[in-house]
Amino acid sequence: MTNNALDTRIISSLIKVFADEPLQAPAFSTASALQGESFHFQLAYHGYELMKHAVVKVQGGVAEAISVQKVELVPSELPIYAHHDNNLVRSAPGLYPDLLTPIHEQDGIVICPGQWRSLWISLEVDVRWTEGEHPITVSIASESGELLGEETFTLVVIPTALPKQQLMHTEWFHCDGIATYYGVDIFSEAHWDLIRKFVRTAVQHGINMILTPLFTPPLDTEVGGERPTVQLVDVTKEGERYSFGFERLDRWVRMCLDEGVEYFEMSHLFSQWGAKHAPKIIASVDGEEQRIFGWETDAAGPEYRAFLRQFLTELVTWLKAHRIADRSHFHISDEPRLEQMESYRQAVEAVSDLLAKFPVMDALSDYDFYRSGLVQVPVPANNHVEPFIEHGVKPLWTYYCCSQYREVSNRFFCMPSARNRILGWQLYKFQVNGFLHWGYNFYYSQYSRKRIDPFRTTDALYAFPSGDAFLVYPGEEGPLESIRLDVLLEALQDLRALQLLESYIGHEAVIALIEDDMEEALTFRSYPHSAEWLLNKRALVNERIREAVCGTSSLGT
Template sequence: MSNIPTFETRLLSSLSKVFADEELAAAPYDAGSAFLNETFSFQVAYRSSQLMKNIRVVVESELSEYISIRSVGLAPSDLPTYHDHDEFILRSTPGLYPDPLFPLAADAAVTGRPSQWRSLWVTVEPDSGRAGGKYDIGLRFETDSGEKLAEETFRLELIPAVLPAQTLIHTEWFHTDCLATYYGVDVFSERHWQLIEQYIRTAAEHGMNMMLTPLFTPPLDTEVGGERPTVQLVDVEVLGDGSYRFGFDKLDRWTDLCDRCGIQYLEFSHFFTQWGAKHAPKIVANVNGETQKLFGWETDASGEEYQAFLRQFIPALVDWIEDHGRDDRCYFHVSDEPHASHIEAYGQASRLMNELLPDYPIIDALSDFSFYEEGLVKRPIPASNHIEPFLEAGVEGLWTYYCCSQYKEVSNRFFNLPSARNRILGMQLYKYNIEGFLHWGYNFWYSQYSRRAIDPYRVTDADSGFPSGDAFLVYPGEDGPVESIRLKVFHEALQDLRALQLLEQQIGREAVLEALEEGLEEPITFKTYPRDEKWLLSKRQWINDKIKESMAVK
């Protein structure tokens, strides 16, 4: 008789979150489909009746070379949500939440902990030259002596077609200073540049095609009077007559790196401070051979000195843009998240920027419709819970964003939210033909207001600044970024968007929209949408089947 402990497994979709301290609620999910240039993920949950170490995981499939397996780690959360959250959450208690995806060691071994459900994240990334068809993916758990504990088989159909290129402009703000701080390297040292490339490449692989570019240290989430580490790509020299000379060598290297990684657009950092546009960002310069701070919190943004600087710098930057043939790839910001009380200061800054950049898009995240109504922001980025007036006004090229404030009704990706609430955004972006999506936290590993550095494996809420899951999508690993469930699921949302666009090419937009909402009691909006992960999975499968059907007819 075998003395092997009881060992259970279950195949699950990527939308299930497996908590160590609760029973599995999701039904088994053992089949799906994907296009040849699509990333497809599913999970296999496992539980042992007693402690078991060195459990080997063996993959058997014709697709083995395209498959990677990672262990879903648990991350602590002291602040999973605000007190007045809505009902569409998984839990509101502090504790351990499934999120980081850790690569398995070379021996592909995992540990079974007594009566705890844990999960493995299986990712399939076929290349576009692979033959279509149905493929079995076998996953076997066995002891270190080779005795089988459990076995599961997932059937993946590869559809012999490719998704169209992403048209949505997508930016997750990349904080280069957080890299330097966490890894303990000098800003723009060779090691820093290596890390920057690793993190940008991961971003691009997950649908981020615009990169926040720190011309000067971005004035974002910084305590008034405080400073973040200097990450200034443009060299500034003060000349004897009070004019300036600008050097763009580091900006050249940055943009070459972005090109290499597949980034299409540059999003130049804000020229005025957050929440009011009243001050200048930190700008340092060479003054008589010494590095000095020229501008910062002490600088009146509407003052003559800073405005004179901008009147020299922006034309020089435009010359650089045009010389490099990037005229249609560069976006600018004035100030982030201005409120109604800031409209006068923001208006002054906005008018100056529009005067100096008449031919370039200027975008800003905001929620107050009056900024657009008064012509201060021609390309607004309203929050998803305040987007209705902008939709009703027929704003062209409309973007949207969410952050910690969008925690009721609308899509978001906190630790405690169902992954379906993360993924539904792709279908919403499609329905409303949204041009761009912005989020502020790709890798913000500081406390709120950047008062101190934090360890993102221990502090996931920016020192109780924001619910866990708002401030970053990736964790710092020894060899580069460690991805998260939220990053993978958001990418799935972008792939859903592209699949809908492919179907539109075949049956028309009107037919797609009608089918998208078929059987629903209410139309899909940013606040109203199906809450069930089964609906999302079945709707995506319907899209795939409909595309296959259209391909067969042709």
Template sequence: MTHPDAPFETRCLHSLEKVFADEPLRAVPYMRGSALKGETYAFQVAYRAPRLTKRIAVSAESPLGDRVSLRAVGLSPAELPSQYDHDDYILRATPGLYPDPLYPIQEERGVTGFRHQWRSVWVAVTTDADTPAGNHPVVVRFAGEEGEPLGEERFELEIVDAELPPQTLIHTEWFHGDCLANYYGVEVFGEAHWSLIERYLDTAVRHGMNMVLTPLFTPPLDTAVGGERPTVQLVDVTKDGDCYVFGFERLERWIAMCDRVGIRYFEFSHLFTQWGAKHAPKIMADDNGTYRRIFGWDTDSAGEAYRAFLGAFLPCLVAFLRRRGLLDRSYFHISDEPLAEHMPWYRSASELMQSHLGELPIIDALTDYAYYEQGLVRRPIPSNDHIGPFLERGVPELWTYYCCAQYKQVSNRFFNMPSARNRVIGIQLYKFQIAGFLHWGYNFWNAQYSIEAIDPYRVTDAGCTFPSGDAFLVYPGADGTPVESIRMEVFYEALQDLRALQLLEGFVGRERVLAMIEDGLEEPLTFIAYPHDAAWLLGLREAVNSAIKAHIG
């Protein structure tokens, strides 16, 4: 609504809209919805001022009290918004400013209204088991510098008297500890670094991440051949001739920290280099009193020296995990994204790893079914555009992932993609009973191959390489607190959809839930065939909530 004394426009929108500053707002108003207990429900209020107006106060009034939070949707630059041969399911392909970061609104500064530019405020309602069921208004008000009212919007949120079940999906977004140290200028594993790691992991957990990439040694990921990333090594290595002694004190601290914030699973960093498994990761050791690199790009992964090292290390690690009762929380990696031509090296590495790890799970992102068929990886993670053969053959406990290469037909979360394309994966994960989801970029604030560190507020495409929105989900807050993104919030909505569907299944059975999902669709839902329509997603979720309400009441 618009206040009669001020030509200030507002409009209530759902969370899947993206409000661009340089185009008219065509989205229709969206003013009511429902949520289950234990869910975070989000909507937006867009606003447009007739002239430059600073320090606009924004407030929310609701019986839900401090469960309601407000953040300003900021704009991020995108020089490379998409691949050149993108599909048609995008918002735009042009470089420019895209809505993405969610900034806290400081009371003394408020938000700014730009002349004839639409901007938006992100409104989140975080519920728990004690949140009262029923209908609750949320009124968002805008006021000028002198307190004069400019406009307001009213949203009606129904809290259904049923609680979301715990998340069963294993979810990891690769955590890059060196990027935190680089950006904030702190010593790796110094006290300031540990504090940053914990804050960033806490944010990840609150958005459904329950597994963390754990750097036994510096992960050999996104590193130029012959190059190095800063050392982030949790295991101490002492070398005396051909003998090794391992220290797990830092790993102990890492595990204790993860337990505090709610991380359930540990994926131990890859023990062979990316895209081929031909070399060892960078491993630092005290070698007869000299701290130096003992393995790296110059190491033949199949050579006797590295095989002997792993033969000493892996039994010690397994014994440590067994003593700590962590074997059922532990996953291992060999090499990321091996291709068909890399199979001889991967086979050698896999046989060595399996000889020491037995039945402990080894997971790797890949696209070639032959790796699973030949027993080289028992827990494959195919990309969502290559998952078909794995589904057709009934691979158990199947995971999936996407990255910069998955941009045709399938779900992903680039800046220029509709948020519905991000959120739909929750329905897909449910239908195909996917056990885990992996993504490589929680906070990769480097250029491609980690040639140099970047400022993620200025460079969002890893140095004109990966489409904006692929490399990271969070921005670095000035006070050491992560600045979250629209993409992160919407992906968490997808995970909540998955949990709501599982709850409904407990009432009506899986077949009825699947029938509800595909009711009215022209073809069965798959990872590449699904409605390109936010209204379908929102309508389905409301129908699920209504069905749950009917079975509890």
């Protein structure tokens, strides 16, 4: 709709709307969804005069299952590294659309002259939505009630539900960052309340495994430095003997289970990049809290080995007693390299008998390292996963982080959302069991040297391209979502829809459907870059599901 005050247009969730450039987006007036799906689209708008307190209204659909958020602009000083590929929306520093914030009734929205902005409309498609077409009208009016713009989108609901997510998915959860940003004492009631909210948002977006800080995770920490102590296990040292208290761990587990967490990822038992040191561990010694292990600790030394054996023996007993042993995964050390194999081997040998019945997983991109037999569940980066696929490694996991900025899928601000969402299709084709990322809510500079304001610093202080370090922002009362988080959820929903279709026609037939219009087979490096391809292909998948369920064909592709 265009008038003298406002231009409006319905666009898909895969378009990034920049304030300083003309909107180029194809028409998007209808789409289909399965029950159990979180469906998103946008209303883009462009004004000619400054107007405050504009009113947004949504009519149609299931009102209580529809939410509208503003897509806010956030700064990026380091959008991408040098020598990047061309599959970007832009590479210049500036303001990028990413943050999603609620619209407060008393404030409404601001229309800035000469700028394109957008609203993010989310539809929680559950059993309340009946089969068939649901027109949804989004309008913007002035504070006085004058209609400025109005658009209608039609959602077609297919009468079958997405299957349960099978993929294990962890985005590393940083309890210390929450406490630091909000200025609350660690494991105070205020901290626990915030942790619960951040966990809830994670689970709602397909994150079903949570990094559990048995001791302060030895991750992204400057050598010799410390992150704030977030230690769920109490330790008391009496001579050469240790005793352990699991009260906080018990509260953590109960809270996570209440919020829908399915798997627990125990924090790393040794330092990052080679397993040469112990994590920071605080204990009560003669009634005083002391750091008994840390950077000064030789991980292969007898004292830390004796501690680990006492601790893991009791922890395993506790996990079994609380019936979560079959949900628990362990780590040795993050991202060991070939030249660190010997220290990693010593770490593995120190605990392997105690963890023999648990999956032990580590980020590891060198297949030759995996061939040593030291890593039970390797997690290679998506630009190093090919040898693991070729050799039939199972279970198969993958990850990406700041280093994966050429060719492969990722989710930086500067990348098109299709490059985020294609991950679901890749995970499906190669029947990947798990996906890991290090940054759900990392609100520090690189190596945790300084706290940062994630609303102003989105690149960990010139370390990682914006969009790598966190998926959620710390709002006043809890986490605020990003478009990257919602699009990642769409990727996981695509994966589940493909698995549902497979249950009707088989894996090979689904792969044929995916690749029938592609010049090359789908891989982690080769994939369609087009948002339209993704939208059309998902529509086709939904139509094939409808045919299988209802025996009729009525949706276009």
